[in-house]
Amino acid sequence: MTTTPSTTAGTLADPDTPFAVVDVHKALRNIDRLATKADQLGVTLRPHVKTAKSLDVAALMHGAAPNPVTVSTLAEAEAFADGGYTDITYAVGIDPHKLPRVLALLRRGVTLRVLLDSAEQAAFVAEASRRAGIGIPAQIEIDCDGHRGGLKTDDPALLDIGHTLHDAGCLDGVLTHAGESYFAYSAQEQRLAAENERDTAVTAAGKLRAAGLPVATVSVGSTPTAHAAEDLTGVTELRAGTYVFFDLVMAGLGVCRIDDLALSVVVTVIGHRPEYGWIVTDGGWMAMSRDRGTAAQPQDQGYGLVTDLAGARSPAWS
Template sequence: MNTPATLADPDTPFAVVDVHTMRRNIARLKDRADRLGVTLRPHVKTAKSLDVAAHLNSGTPCPVTVSTLAEAEAFADGGYTDITYAVGVEPRKLPRITALSRRGVTLRVLLDSAEQAAFVTEASRRAGIPLPAQIEIDCDGHRGGIRPGDPALVEIGRVLHDDGCLDGVLTHAGESYFARTAEDQCLAAKNERDTAVAAAERLRAAGLPVNTVSVGSTPTAHAADDLTGVTELRAGNYVFFDLVMAGLGVCRVEDIALSVVVTVIGHRPEHGWIMTDGGWMAMSRDRGTAAQAQDQGYGLVTDLAGRLIPGLVMTAASQEHGTLTARDGAALPRLPVGTRLRVLPNHACATAAQHRGYHTVDGTRPARPAPAIEAFWERVTGW
């Protein structure tokens, strides 16, 4: 009988998902959405994996959010037929959107201007298929969307409704990623809900139907305690979590399901450095914790079994080199060349995007001599 492969075997660097931790994260938010009485529409942009998505709803396709049409097409191929494409639509994307609609996929598009509404309705008329659209609402001055009181809201709604394309409204509390206390996150969640509901009520007051009132971000999804008037909740990062979310108090460090395995390749004792083969090509350039109370550099370091090594941080990165240093008076551990380590990411979405897939482990099982690899899950790439 062959010995199962372990994290000591594949060439480094490579991404790892602890499936036990991931499932716990998934169950936590699903239970919360059920208590709040709303549909959970996970955002698959973080994992971009049908294998990960299979754990979202006990193996049955559920409503999902995507950030690329490549994701929409891959998930449609996997049997997902209720999809929201939550990035502003532009004309050259419409043939692919229409093709998915012809396959029986309900693919909602997002827009925030009369110009976009006009080309969506024109494409709908040409195809003979209503293309459901949601109007993006700006709840906190972040990226796109229009304010609920903007006269353009009803104008856009009427253009869409006249061709059977108005589905509802969608907002995203992007500034919640800077809400550093539980109270601030609760306020962000309340503002997100109130803004979306106000926009929906304004459209309804103008005689326009609103089926969907969609809100969500990982911080607000975990902070919301009342979603009256909302129909669905979106979040994506929560499946893996990361150090930014831990820094906000949304999760604990031990809830981070994604890591990157790297190997020690050298030492610079005169600088207090341990060098690894995992640079920014493995971890990404994201420095999302730099503005938080505790800057985690490019990531915290664990041993191969996932146990944190006290005070050891990835503090610098070049393309294929990572630099580990000790902080807070910690002694630099003795880690010979060839030692394998795991690095927890600042931003799970960005780190995952550097890899073609995930080796999976179960962190509850004994790691002798190293955690066993259970499977390899591929990711969707491209746009």
């Protein structure tokens, strides 16, 4: 993870390959596209920095000033706190042994929200808050599409958890993630996923409020739904991460164009097997990605597109 801004930059002809390259102009264009959308929808944009794990890239998002961010590990939270970020959501279900690190960040003046979806989690977060004399801001994860964890809006545990957190001064709000939108192959499907994501989160927040519980944050987001959303009434913040660089999965869904992809890996050819039609490079799948995200899409792009150093595609190679 890049925890301090870099002060030097190489060139694409640097022989010390493999290395990653960010097209700053494309990244800024991508960043501006979603920032403008969030402004139009009247919500706060909370980028997910797990995609880049870089203060340099995060600084591109809203100018140089630290802005609200989402993280997937406490190491990311700590690194961004060291970089001056004080408004962080840790969007992975919390477990007890991580709470000392959470409390350490809270004592530093960082607003670090945790995520949970069970009565057991709510109980140990509430107890830790009472012992420490510090309210640990907690969001209740809501399941909007069966993609991962979270409570259904009609689960009786929703109100029980809400009361447990509120009584300890911990209830911050609700959060959902439309992970199934990564399999929405048309603009209409993506719009419907965005509407369902919004409606699910707003419904959960409404049930908590109807029970007399305050809900400050209603958080939604995935890169496809963030770009497809047309109305986020009742939502307070929008999360997305892939949008900064985009990738071939997003291009395959039509969320972006190939020309919007802002991240590449430069490699050197180190071998040639003409009998197989192969070249061998010094950048394998660990350098590029072990994520074959397009394998299930109509166009399987393998581990990435092949281009020259100027970015011109070489369609004969895969």
